[in-house]
Amino acid sequence: MPAAYPLSSCIEWQFAEAGDLAQRIRAAKAGGFDLVEFHLWRDKPVEAIGAALAETGVTLTGICVDPRRSIVDPAERAEMVQAVRETIEATAPLGKPPLIVASGFKVEGMSEEDHFANAVAALKEAAALAEAAGVTLLLEPLNTRLFSAMYLVSTTLGLDLVEAVGSPNLRLLYDVWHSAVMGEDIADVLKGRIHLVAHVQVADMDDRNEPGTGTVDWGHVMGTLESLGYKGSIGMEYFPTLPMDQSLELTRKTLAL
Incomplete structure (x- = not known):
């Protein structure tokens, strides 16, 4: 029997007709979701979001460290660590959700070895804060189509960084769409490291819409996650092409959930 992964709605892009994020949480709950996620928090009604989460019992599966700062540029390291510290404090009333970290852009003239060493040093500082607060950091590889100069655009490199940091509070966020854009195969890049x-x-190729609208082999994706032993949730980080009830139905059918 296929694994029954719970689905998380990306309310940054979904249930927009409901209003602000607090109202989108209520709409997501009414639409059958117990999990939601969104991006940056500083421009959002954090207090109202907390009230909506408490009212509905919905859980946040991810929110971005804000502001975004580089993990590879030593000149931004202090700001990056401070952003993690402030995000931990600001989002604690939201249930201590996992905090998503992007790498920032490559530094011109810097060697690959120095990029890696700087990233490990910054992430170790950030992970120490996360450990003290009981929060998980999620390192997310992106892609060069959207961000041509981004440092972390490889799942393998992302996993190498997580391993090098060696903290139980730093893990990887694997985005199927970013990975597909980069031409990766999920079975190759996650083999032996799903833990x-x-x-x-999830989102389908090419236009980042719901699974079932593009060219991703979802049987391969979901079968790989199950065979490797993935135990988490599935974030629906896509732009819906259908009303959300229909979009959810298509997603569940396509992912066999």
């Missing part, structure tokens, strides 16, 4: 992955996000 380092704490969250998976």
Whole structure:
């Protein structure tokens, strides 16, 4: 029997007709979701979001460290660590959700070895804060189509960084769409390291819409996650092409959930 992964709605892009994020949480709950996620928090009604979460019993599966700062540029390291500290404090009333970290852009003239060493040093500082607070950091590889100069655009490199940091509070966020854009195969890049992955996000190729609208082999994706032993949730980080009830139905059918 296929694994019954719970689905998390990305309310940054979904249930927009409901209003602000607090109202989207209520709409997501009414639409059958117990899990939601969104992006940056500083421009959002955090207090109202907390009230909506408490009212509905919905859980946040991810929110971004804000502001975004580089993990590879030593000139931004202090700001990056401070952003993690402030995000931990600000989101504690939201249930201490996992906090998503992107790498920032490559530094011109810097060697690959120094990029890696700087990333490990910054992530070790951030992970120490996460350990003290009981929070998980999710390192997310992106892609060069959207961000041509981004440092972390490889799942393998992301997992190498997680391993090098060696903290139980730093894990990988594996985004199927970013990975597909980069031409990766899920079975190759996650083999033997699924224990380092704490969250998976899905969207179809090419236009980042719901599964079932594009060219991703979802049988292969979901079969790989199950065979490797993934135990987490699936984040629906896509732009819906259908009303959300129909979009959810298509997603569940396509992912066999």
